[in-house]
Amino acid sequence: MQMDDESSADDEAWFHSWRGVLFTSARVLRMADSDMVQHDGFPLTWFDVLSRLADAGPAGLRMQELEEVALFTRSGLTRLVDRIEAAGLVRREPVPGDRRGVRVVLTAAGRQRYVAAIARHRELIEREFGRRLTPAQHQSIAEALWPWWHEADPAD
Amino acid sequence: MQMDDESSADDEAWFHSWRGVLFTSARVLRMADSDMVQHDGFPLTWFDVLSRLADAGPAGLRMQELEEVALFTRSGLTRLVDRIEAAGLVRREPVPGDRRGVRVVLTAAGRQRYVAAIARHRELIEREFGRRLTPAQHQSIAEALWPWWHEADPAD
DNA sequence: CGACAATATCTGCAATGACAGCCTCTGTCA
DNA sequence: TGACAGAGGCTGTCATTGCAGATATTGTCG
Numbered sequence: 001m002q003m004d005d006e007s008s009a010d011d012e013a014w015f016h017s018w019r020g021v022l023f024t025s026a027r028v029l030r031m032a033d034s035d036m037v038q039h040d041g042f043p044l045t046w047f048d049v050l051s052r053l054a055d056a057g058p059a060g061l062r063m064q065e066l067e068e069v070a071l072f073t074r075s076g077l078t079r080l081v082d083r084i085e086a087a088g089l090v091r092r093e094p095v096p097g098d099r100r101g102v103r104v105v106l107t108a109a110g111r112q113r114y115v116a117a118i119a120r121h122r123e124l125i126e127r128e129f130g131r132r133l134t135p136a137q138h139q140s141i142a143e144a145l146w147p148w149w150h151e152a153d154p155a156d
Numbered sequence: 157m158q159m160d161d162e163s164s165a166d167d168e169a170w171f172h173s174w175r176g177v178l179f180t181s182a183r184v185l186r187m188a189d190s191d192m193v194q195h196d197g198f199p200l201t202w203f204d205v206l207s208r209l210a211d212a213g214p215a216g217l218r219m220q221e222l223e224e225v226a227l228f229t230r231s232g233l234t235r236l237v238d239r240i241e242a243a244g245l246v247r248r249e250p251v252p253g254d255r256r257g258v259r260v261v262l263t264a265a266g267r268q269r270y271v272a273a274i275a276r277h278r279e280l281i282e283r284e285f286g287r288r289l290t291p292a293q294h295q296s297i298a299e300a301l302w303p304w305w306h307e308a309d310p311a312d
Numbered sequence: 313c314g315a316c317a318a319t320a321t322c323t324g325c326a327a328t329g330a331c332a333g334c335c336t337c338t339g340t341c342a
Numbered sequence: 343t344g345a346c347a348g349a350g351g352c353t354g355t356c357a358t359t360g361c362a363g364a365t366a367t368t369g370t371c372g
Binding site: 082102 | 349350351352353
């Protein structure tokens with residue numbers, strides 16, 4: 001998303017910061033994904049789902065809830081869960097009062113693989129992103145970008 | 157990529173800033189992509205290619221160069237360019253001294269569509285990202301994340 | 313010159329993602 | 343209680359990606 005590198009005024013400082021955000025996430029994510037595929041045997045999309053389920057209670061989450069909180073997958077959740085289920089990391093269970101619904105829960109294996117994956121993942125993020133900035137910089141970025149990971153997604 | 161929201165110490169400030177970067181780019185990008193598809197008739201991946209070509213000289217870029225600078229597409233460039241070419245926005249031309257190579261250049265229509273698209277795009281980014289932070293915040297984010305959009309991609 | 317590794321790009325094929333329409337089950341309301 | 347809109351997920355289908363293996367040129371060396 002190159003535009004004009006030569007942007008003159010700093011009334012376009014926002015543009016430089018946007019590029020920073022964009023490039024940083026693209027690059028770190030690319031690295032993280034390939035690392036995860038290689039070492040954990042599944043991609044970040046799976047990790048995203050597993051982490052949401054790990055954070056949820058033992059009752060898991062319904063497909064709809066999962067779709068709402070998932071960062072990456074906006075569509076195709078059904079089949080994504082199919083795959084993860086086929087790998088034995090999650091299980092679909094009936095929802096007590098509603099025969100339409102399904103709740104997705106982590107299996108023991110799923111939790112285990114998740115725990116292993118998150119350890120690696122954090123290390124990688126810390127190494128590739130965390131250590132490259134000062135605490136003060138992290139502080140101000142976290143503060144500035146807070147709204148985006150705290151608001152409900154407006155795109156929905 | 158939920159992990160522990162409850163992370164206690166601020167020796168993990170890096171983690172919050174990473175989440176900020178991640179969520180921000182994911183959300184703004186989602187918005188930008190759907191807006192572009194809707195109004196310009198092509199997705200951000202096309203825009204990415206068009207913008208690189210617009211920045212390149214009139215000789216365009218070779219596939220390989222394009223692949224190096226493109227932010228989004230790491231594979232499937234051949235077919236991506238196929239599609240854009242089929243739409244008449246770029247053209248493949250022979251490379252003078254090397255019959256293996258191809259250079260991709262923007263057509264007049266391509267340049268036109270690109271110019272229209274970039275205007276909208278900038279507006280959207282400014283509105284959804286630019287205006288939501290102070291100049292000082294942009295300043296410090298831009299400064300902190302500078303390395304990532306300035307370094308050669310290490311993942312290659 | 314002829315063999316061969318290295319380049320530059322393309323193809324084939326399987327996995328993943330986007331969308332739209334379908335089916336089942338619920339809750340409501342006459 | 344029975345029609346019916348709406349909710350919750352799933353399936354069909356097609357576009358896009360990801361990878362590995364072709365193809366066609368070049369450059370290098372003996």
